[in-house]
Amino acid sequence: MTHRTITAILMASVLLLIAAAGCTATTDETNEPVAPADEAYARGLAEYEAGNYRVAEERFTEAYTHYKAAGDTDKALMARDGIFRASRTIIEYPFNRSTAEAALRESVPGITDAEIADWLDNRAQQLISENETLYYLDVAGNYLFAHPDEKQKQTASGVDFDYIGRFAWSENRPEHGPYVNPVRYAGVERFEIPHEALPSSGILKIWFPLPIETDSQQNVTVTNLSAPEFIAAGPFTTGEIGYVYYEIPVEAVNGDLVLTADIAFTSYEQIFEDIDPAKVGEYNTSDPEYLLYTRSERNIEITDAVREKAREIVGNETNPHLQAQMIYYHIIETYPYSLVPHLSLDTREPKVAESTYMFETDHGDCGTQSMLFAAFCRSLGIPARAIGGYQMIMAGTPGGHFWAEYYLPGYGWVPNDLTVAEAADWVVMPEEKRTAFKDYYAANLDSARLVIQKNVDAPMDPALPDDVVSYRVVRQFPAVVSDTADYDIELFCAGCFGISLENVD
CATH class of the missing domain: 3.10.620.30 (C8orf32 fold)
Known part of the structure; x- marks a missing residue:
């Protein structure tokens, strides 16, 4: 599962928060004054529930601006997470009807108007926001996967x-297993957040992925973990999921934040x-x-x-x-x-x-x-x-x-x-x-x-807080939580992690 595309879109769409104009105070059902920030946040919740995700993001941003100006950090954090939630809901749907059609024509030579209409009307992944139908960012690539003859034309060369x-x-596969033909791998996991992308203060909570022991993956070693003084839990290389948990004060980081781990393991064919x-x-x-x-x-x-x-x-x-x-x-x-x-x-x-x-x-x-x-x-x-x-x-x-x-x-x-x-x-x-x-x-x-x-929903300890906007499906890249970052730092950081491995047998 790759997040390269998501990260590219994120850089263009949510790194800068929208500055919103103020509004006058109103009253609630009890005729008590309602602060502009609280009103904007309530409107954000209502718009999100109504499926108006872009408007919801604008209203949450308006609330965030007011809360920040008032010095209400708790509510500002709540509004910021509303921004992230609305943005993440819609960010993978960048195409309207005409741009989705253009993407299909560009990627699938010879596609007919009828084929485009059938795909967009009946098969393509859609999201409705503000009563407009939006289409998933890989609408053309998925058309090719669903039409193997077309896909094969484009992979006829270049695929070994x-x-x-x-x-x-x-021809030399063993007749009996289950665990055969061991291969020893060694390499480095590297996570690097540029200095300019770090928040100015606060604690960075980072769940850094590591290999785990399984029946088919044995003799796991993790050495030379960076910043051992900031390790709050782990490293864990047994159980359901492998990781090490950091709590790093931003003030302690000089320059870029770089975390690395030397890893090695023996993998068996099954x-x-x-x-x-x-x-x-x-x-x-x-x-x-x-x-x-x-x-x-x-x-x-x-x-x-x-x-x-x-x-x-x-x-x-x-x-x-x-x-x-x-x-x-x-x-x-x-x-x-x-x-x-x-x-x-x-x-x-x-x-x-x-x-x-x-x-x-x-x-x-x-x-x-x-x-x-x-x-x-x-x-x-x-x-x-x-x-x-x-x-x-x-x-x-x-x-x-x-x-x-x-x-x-x-x-x-x-x-x-x-x-x-x-x-x-x-x-x-x-x-x-x-x-x-x-x-x-x-x-x-x-x-x-x-x-x-070992499982998609494997729990970690400490767990990601329930109220944090974080990508919870997988832990193939680090989870990053910051209460002080004013942009979606975890999504940005998805493009900051990499693993290099080589066969050392």
Whole structure:
């Protein structure tokens, strides 16, 4: 999951707060005077609830200006977070109808007016604000993902799929697993906030991601952590999620703020293709881990509609391994990959779970596909989760990614990667190779991985405060909280983090 595009838009649209003119005092229902700032904030809440996100942002900004002038820091913070919430809700929808049409014509040569109309009217991701229909920023790219023939024309050259398929098509793959072909990786995580982007005062609270120990990722080491005097918790490299938590006084930073960690780990290829369905054991349905991974969570939601669809997918099949395999193939054959507005989904109220969003709209990327897979499995009583971290399968360099796992008694956590599997549809190749590629990623996984979190909604301690506007879906990049920054510092900082890794075997 990449945030490069979000960061670019953020720099152009929310770094500068809008200066708003004052207004005269009014009265409330009790005929008591209402301060202009309080009135503006109340109007912001009302506009947001009405789906007028741009106007809501303006009203929150007006309130923020008044509160700041009055020296009311608590209410100023409340209004600032209202600005961030409204901005994040709409920031990924930059196109109106005419600019969305232009984007499609530019990116899809030969597209017809009828095809454009059908896509925008029936398939494209939309948001309505101020009674205007807006379109998701990758409206053209998602059209190509949904039309593989067009996508293949544009990827005919420049895609080295032999490299991508090096694990799935290997002639020397072990017949038995599950954990084979270890690869030792070492590298550096680096987070750098330019000095001019730092607030002038206050405490920066930073949750810095780290690798964790899993069955397939072992011998994790984290050394040379920067600023050890400001580490308030951690580092944690076991459990559900890896991170170290900092509290850094801005006054203690001279120049740019730079945090680094030297990391190393051994990653194993996972081979589960020899599972015998008859040897799958019985679940201990009272086990805490079983209960954790079969319940609804913030972004993996079990609804009646999801249960009904999952039963439809598996029919009369009762074996959990075969059920999970049927769900895997159903998703990669039925739900074309597409980028989605994660920022808006994470912020917008009322909250919609990512799995539910894909189920209802047919739109989903690696994270959303993995979460829907987990939701379908959980609805059938199969423990499942969405794994977050990085992959090096596509280009050799770490790229943010999600994949899935489901648990089978007697075998353990069985991986799959729905998105990498579906990538085989984006290029021209012999059908037998495409099938072999998809079959490999149904119950196996390459070793070109870095795991940060075992589940999308894995909790941290200390947790992100409930009232803070923060991107809560993943922890592939640092979470940053500041009560004194007057711009959305966390989104800006999404472009300030990177990981370099190399094979050191």
